[in-house]
Amino acid sequence: MAASLQSAVFLSNRIDPHRRLFASPARSLPGTKGSILVVRSDGRISGRLSGRNLITNAVAVECCFTKADTPTSSTDSKPGHELLLFEALREGLEEEMDRDPRVCVMGEDVGHYGGSYKVTKGLAPKYGDLRVLDTPIAENSFTGMGIGAAMTGLRPVIEGMNMGFLLLAYNQISNNCGMLHYTSGGQFKIPVVIRGPGGVGRQLGAEHSQRLESYFQSIPGLQMVACSTPYNAKGLMKAAIRSDNPVVLFEHVLLYNLKERIPDEEYVLCLEEAEMVRPGEHVTILTYSRMRYHVMQAAKTLVNKGYDPEVIDIRSLKPFDLYTIGNSVKKTHRVLIVEECMRTGGIGSSLRAAIIDNFWDYLDAPIMCLSSQDVPTPYAGTLEEWTVVQPAQIVAAVEQLCQ
Amino acid sequence: MRLKIQSFSISNSQAVVSRDESLVLYEDMVLGRVFEDMCAQMYYRGKMFGFVHLYNGQEAVSTGFIKLLEARDSVVSTYCDHVHAVSKGVPPRAVMAELFGKATGCCRGQGGSMHMFSAQHNLLGGFTFIGEGIPVATGAAFSSKYCHEVLKESTPNRLDVTVAFFGDGTCNNGQFFECLNMAQLELWKLPIVFVVENNLWAIGMPHLRATSDPEIWKKGPAFGMPGVHVDGMDVLKVREVAIEAIARARRGEGPTLVECETYRFRGHSLADPDELRKPDEKASYAARDPITALRKYILDKELASAAELKIIEKKVDAVIEDTVEFADSSPLPPWSQLLENIFADPKGFGIGPDGKYRCEDPKFIEGTSLSLESCLPANHLHRCLIPSESSIRPNSIKVRHG
Numbered sequence: 001m002a003a004s005l006q007s008a009v010f011l012s013n014r015i016d017p018h019r020r021l022f023a024s025p026a027r028s029l030p031g032t033k034g035s036i037l038v039v040r041s042d043g044r045i046s047g048r049l050s051g052r053n054l055i056t057n058a059v060a061v062e063c064c065f066t067k068a069d070t071p072t073s074s075t076d077s078k079p080g081h082e083l084l085l086f087e088a089l090r091e092g093l094e095e096e097m098d099r100d101p102r103v104c105v106m107g108e109d110v111g112h113y114g115g116s117y118k119v120t121k122g123l124a125p126k127y128g129d130l131r132v133l134d135t136p137i138a139e140n141s142f143t144g145m146g147i148g149a150a151m152t153g154l155r156p157v158i159e160g161m162n163m164g165f166l167l168l169a170y171n172q173i174s175n176n177c178g179m180l181h182y183t184s185g186g187q188f189k190i191p192v193v194i195r196g197p198g199g200v201g202r203q204l205g206a207e208h209s210q211r212l213e214s215y216f217q218s219i220p221g222l223q224m225v226a227c228s229t230p231y232n233a234k235g236l237m238k239a240a241i242r243s244d245n246p247v248v249l250f251e252h253v254l255l256y257n258l259k260e261r262i263p264d265e266e267y268v269l270c271l272e273e274a275e276m277v278r279p280g281e282h283v284t285i286l287t288y289s290r291m292r293y294h295v296m297q298a299a300k301t302l303v304n305k306g307y308d309p310e311v312i313d314i315r316s317l318k319p320f321d322l323y324t325i326g327n328s329v330k331k332t333h334r335v336l337i338v339e340e341c342m343r344t345g346g347i348g349s350s351l352r353a354a355i356i357d358n359f360w361d362y363l364d365a366p367i368m369c370l371s372s373q374d375v376p377t378p379y380a381g382t383l384e385e386w387t388v389v390q391p392a393q394i395v396a397a398v399e400q401l402c403q
Numbered sequence: 404m405r406l407k408i409q410s411f412s413i414s415n416s417q418a419v420v421s422r423d424e425s426l427v428l429y430e431d432m433v434l435g436r437v438f439e440d441m442c443a444q445m446y447y448r449g450k451m452f453g454f455v456h457l458y459n460g461q462e463a464v465s466t467g468f469i470k471l472l473e474a475r476d477s478v479v480s481t482y483c484d485h486v487h488a489v490s491k492g493v494p495p496r497a498v499m500a501e502l503f504g505k506a507t508g509c510c511r512g513q514g515g516s517m518h519m520f521s522a523q524h525n526l527l528g529g530f531t532f533i534g535e536g537i538p539v540a541t542g543a544a545f546s547s548k549y550c551h552e553v554l555k556e557s558t559p560n561r562l563d564v565t566v567a568f569f570g571d572g573t574c575n576n577g578q579f580f581e582c583l584n585m586a587q588l589e590l591w592k593l594p595i596v597f598v599v600e601n602n603l604w605a606i607g608m609p610h611l612r613a614t615s616d617p618e619i620w621k622k623g624p625a626f627g628m629p630g631v632h633v634d635g636m637d638v639l640k641v642r643e644v645a646i647e648a649i650a651r652a653r654r655g656e657g658p659t660l661v662e663c664e665t666y667r668f669r670g671h672s673l674a675d676p677d678e679l680r681k682p683d684e685k686a687s688y689a690a691r692d693p694i695t696a697l698r699k700y701i702l703d704k705e706l707a708s709a710a711e712l713k714i715i716e717k718k719v720d721a722v723i724e725d726t727v728e729f730a731d732s733s734p735l736p737p738w739s740q741l742l743e744n745i746f747a748d749p750k751g752f753g754i755g756p757d758g759k760y761r762c763e764d765p766k767f768i769e770g771t772s773l774s775l776e777s778c779l780p781a782n783h784l785h786r787c788l789i790p791s792e793s794s795i796r797p798n799s800i801k802v803r804h805g
Contacts, residue, residue, distance in 0.1 A: 101554055129590055130553050136588075141538040141581035148542020151527055152477065154549060171535055180528070182744045184520035185511035188527070189747035223751045244747040272753050272760070319753025319761075326756040358756050 080263045086256040088230035089119045089195075092237035093157060095266065097127060100155065103241055106133040106146055107159030107196075116161050117197055117256050143169035143194070147176045147246075151188040155241060163198030163250065164210040177246045178221035190221075193240040195249035197256070199290055199340055200377050200388050204253070209377035209384075211341035216248055217318050217350060224317040225271055226250040226289040230260040232315060235269030243271060250317070252290045274321035280310035283398055284328040286351060287338040288314045291389060295338050298394035307398060317347050320354050329355060333364040334401050338389055343371040368397050418704040419639055425697070425706045426715065428638050431470055432462040432694045433719045435486035438495055439669075441723050442485065442502060446673050450731070451502045455516045458486040460636075460668035463693035464600050465490045467641025467663075468566050471649055477525040477565040479540035482517035484529045487568060493521045495726040505733035512736045513744065533569065534578035537597070540567035541582045544593035544652075551655075562594040564652045569598070572605035574619045583626040583660065592657035596648045597623075599662045600635065606671040607679050623660030635663030636691040639700065666691075742767075 083091065097103045104127075105120055111134035114121030124132040135142040139160065146156040160166040166173065177190055200209040216222060223245050227233035233251070240247035277292065278299060287295045292313045299309050310328050314320065329335055335355060337348040348369040355367055370389045377387050420428070439457040446455050458465065461483075469478060469490035480487040488498050493509055501508025502516055509521050510529075518529035527543055530536035547563040550556040573579055579597075586593040599619050603610045611617055623630025629651075633644045641663060648659035666688035670677035701707050746752065749762035761767045 104549065104553075128553065130549060136581070136584060138577075138581035138585065141541070141578050141585060144535060144538025144578065145542035145545055145582075145585065148479075148527065148539035148544075149546045149549070150542070151539065152543045152546035154546050171532060172538060175530075175532060175535055176539060180520075181747050183510060183514040183518040184522070184528070184744075185509065185513050186744035186747075187510070187520050187522040191747070221745050221751075223746075243751075245751045272750060316753070319751065321754050322756045323754045323758040 080261045082259060082261045083230055084256065085227070085230045085233050085251075085258040085260075086117050086119050088234040088260075088262060089227075089237050089251065090121065090123070092234035093120070093241070094123060094126075096238055096241040097123070097131070100241075102153060103155045103157065104131045104133065104149075105157045105159065106135055106142055108135055108137055108161045110134060110159050115159065117251075117253075119251075119256075120159070139165050139168035140170075140172055144172040144176060146192050146194075147172060147180070147190055150190045150192045150246075151180065155191045155193075157193045157195065157241060160194065160196030162208055162210075162253075163196045163212050164207050166194065166196065166212065167210075167215070169194075170215075173216065173222070173248075174219050178219035181221055189244050190246045191241075191244045192246045193237070193249055194246065195237075195240075195251060197251045197253045199250075199252040199254065200372070200384065201253040203379055203381055203384055204377075205379050206376035208253075211346075211372065213250060213317050214341045214344075214346045214349075217347060221246065222318065223247045223271060224250065225315055226252075226317055228252070228255060228289050228292045228313055228315070230258055231262045232269055232275060232313075234262060235267055236271065236315070238268045239271045242268065247271065250289060254290055255293075272316050272319060272321055274324040275313040275315050276324065277311040277313050278309065280308040280332070282308045282332060283310065283334040283336060283401055284325075284332045285309050285311045285336045285338060285394070285398070286314050286325060287311065288317060288347070289340060291338045291340050294389060294391050295394055298391040298398070301391065301395050302398055305395075305399075307402065309398060314351070320351060322354065322358055325351075325355065326359055329359045330362045333362055335363065335367045336394070336397050336401055337367065337369040337371075338394055338397075339369070339371050340388055341371060342374045343369075344374050346371050365401055368401055370394060370397055418700075418706060419643065420706075422706040425701050425704075426711070427470060428466050428642070429694075429697055429701060429712065430715045430719065431466040431490055432638065432697065433716055434489055434495070434722065435462045435465060436694055437719050437723050438485060438489055438498070438726075441499075441727060443669070443673060445499075445502070445727065451516070452504070453515060454482070455502070455673045456483040456671060457669045457673065458483055458667070460688065460692070461600055461602060461665045462486060463638035463641050463697075464568070464598065464635050464663045464665055467638045468568075468596070468598060468645045468649075471642065471645050472564065472566065475525065475563045476649075477527050477540070477543045477563065479527045479536045479543065479565065479567045480519065480529060481533060481536060481569055481573070482529070482531050483570075484517065484519045484526075488519040488521065488524075488526055488529075491521070491526045492524045493519065493526055495722060496729045497521070499726040499730040500733050503730040503733070504735065505730055506736040506740065507729070507733040511740065511744070513740075527565075533573040534576035537567050537569060537573070537578050537582045540565045540595060541586055541593060544586065544595035544658075545591070547594050548591065548655075562653050562655055564649050565593075565595045566649070567595060567597050568600060570605070571599060571601040571603065571610040571619065572608065572613065574599055574601075574622065575613055580622075580626075583622065583628070583658070586658040587627045592655060594652035594655065595658045596645070596652055597658060597660045599660070600665050601662055602665050602667045603684075604667070604671070604680065606675060609679075618662075620660060620662040626660075628658045628660055630660045630662070632662045632664065635665030636688065636693050636696065638693050638697050668692075 109116055110120040111124035111129055111132045143158055146158040149156050181189055199211055225236050227236045240249050285295050295311055299311055302309050310332055312328055337351055339346055339348045341347055348371050352367045352369055370393055373387050375387055378384055439459050445451050465486045478487055478491045485498055489495055497509035501510050504512045506512055517531045520528050527539055528536055544565040551562055586595050620630035620632040631644050634640045644661055648661055651659055750760050752761040755761045
């Protein structure tokens with residue numbers, strides 16, 4: 001299912017869902033240099049600007065081109081409804097709050113403000129100020145409060161306004177969230193969801209551009225998932241809320257305005273499963289979150305060059321879905337990991353180790369891993385662009401891997 | 404808002420407790436003291452290990468507060484939690500076995516001295532890092548308020564109360580201030596009592612060196628809640644304050660900060676040589692031993708005879724002996740227990756290369772129970788639990804493979 005990127009509105013914290021900004025593609029189709037491309041969910045490509053605000057200096061554009069016969073996220077035969085990723089998160093959250101009155105939300109500006117990325121917009125008027133709780137700016141304490149509430153029967157969804165802010169809550173996340181079920185001998189469970197936007201945005205500066213997946217991955221007792229499309233965002237949100245484990249749901253600042261048609265009927269995704277984005281034969285590309293789109297953009301180029309990459313969005317960062325990943329490795333024998341977190345100690349490192357441990361005999365080449373540079377994300381646009389993995393690098397890596 | 408900063412003085416003319424109440428208090432304090440003394444013995448005999456922090460001297464605070472609580476109320480403690488656990492009703496056997504690292508411990512031997520938990524008794528920990536239990540206590544109080552106002556589950560004006568215990572050193576920590584602030588917010592007014600056990604020393608850092616304004620009770624009004632200072636060596640004075648603070652919380656009037664001036668007779672832990680505290684300071688507090696004080700009070704007010712108190716002491720000795728025997732003879736946790744409680748839902752271990760959840764493989768986690776029963780929360784919140792689809796049974800969710 002194609003998902004189109006609407007805009008770079010994430011530059012500011014205020015998101016007006018009715019504005020549509022278009023970014024010029026860094027890599028455009030021949031003959032359309034400088035024009036705007038929007039891929040609609042039904043596969044139509046529109047080359048025309050709608051006449052609204054235009055950002056011409058965007059560093060990159062994420063356009064997800066898929067083959068017509070490519071099953072990515074599955075949909076029903078029913079028409080479904082279109083929405084943006086942040087709306088999908090909200091829809092999932094709202095459905096779970098309707099279903100179970102113990103589900104509540106806490107965080108900064110989640111209530112009256114509607115959430116700095118509008119994920120909780122409209123929920124406080126509907127459910128009240130206690131169920132959608134505006135907290136003071138005290139991450140460690142309100143995360144701990146969420147944990148205490150979870151231990152005593154509630155199911156809080158704790159929002160970090162930016163994932164980076166959750167560093168302040170690291171004491172609670174590591175010691176209490178991860179450990180309490182174990183140190184209490186299984187007496188207390190911590191069914192919290194900790195979620196928020198992270199990742200490198202558009203010149204947001206080092207501290208707002210953090211990828212904390214690697215920081216949390218060693219904490220025993222924690223599950224981690226990363227959403228990347230409206231479809232899986234809603235499904236993972238619902239699954240995370242229903243899980244009795246503490247789950248960290250990683251969202252990405254640049255993906256909130258992705259648009260997709262999702263089913264009308266209720267669905268919940270599996271927290272532990274990976275998602276087959278594009279089946280292929282030559283090489284397995286494992287990725288997650290925003291890098292999925294860079295990979296798919298590179299995939300387009302690779303297909304044109306005659307390669308047939310298999311793209312898997314691993315989605316579950318902890319634990320890894322070794323079945324989906326393994327089946328792919330057994331088929332292609334070559335693995336490229338493309339991730340946005342830093343190279344040192346990143347998700348890619350763990351994934352590489354897991355593949356080597358389990359599927360060594362199936363590999364024809366060393367596992368390649370493309371990660372962000374080990375730098376604090378620079379402010380300058382050019383430097384920022386070089387910090388994260390770009391499609392051209394992915395293409396080059398596949399070419400090298402398939403020699 | 405007018406803030407009442409109350410100081411309580413107990414009239415000497417008549418007893419402020421009934422005979423029965425006084426004996427409950429006495430027994431609880433003696434139990435706490437003898438338990439801790441036994442811990443020291445057992446530690447030096449190599450039966451328990453690691454860091455053990457003993458509560459000797461502070462019993463009036465634990466007993467004074469916890470004996471007023473109902474079963475549905477919650478207690479949150481620190482690493483110095485044995486006596487809070489025992490006061491709250493956790494069987495001494497379970498605590499001692501936990502200290503010995505046995506499978507019969509209240510936390511299956513997985514928590515140890517600094518992580519006492521009991522879902523049945525609403526003891527929410529046992530926390531090693533100072534301050535990290537206070538937000539958890541705030542969360543428990545939030546649950547209580549939520550049950551009352553959102554779920555409409557508890558009796559009007561009778562909220563479940565949470566009591567958070569922590570020390571003087573913690574009162575310089577951010578989480579303390581953040582939680583005082585949150586608990587008192589206009590909308591929140593959480594049913595919590597913040598109890599500071601100010602024993603004047605962290606480890607080797609005295610309160611006066613570490614704190615710019617050492618009067619901790621004053622920090623309550625800074626956040627809009629009453630701040631009370633009480634003699635923490637006198638269980639009856641503590642109890643007087645506790646009655647009002649707990650009642651306030653239960654009525655929905657919000658939090659109270661209670662500073663109890665108390666003292667630990669032993670070092671910070673059994674590894675602490677305790678060289679910095681002056682002998683005359685120790686002697687002056689030893690003279691105010693809360694158990695001796697209550698004993699004197701009971702005899703002076705003729706609430707009970709010395710012989711009756713002796714019976715209680717012997718009973719406690721017998722309980723503690725039984726406790727040690729039980730702990731000693733209990734089995735150590737088997738290897739199969741190692742991974743059992745990492746996840747409430749063991750699907751969190753993920754899907755293995757063969758496509759099955761790893762937890763379905765008996766070799767991966769031996770003894771893992773896929774049942775929900777082992778991780779139900781505290782009893783009193785069952786009325787807040789709305790039956791819902793369990794996420795533990797893998798087939799109950801309609802899953803889309805996308």
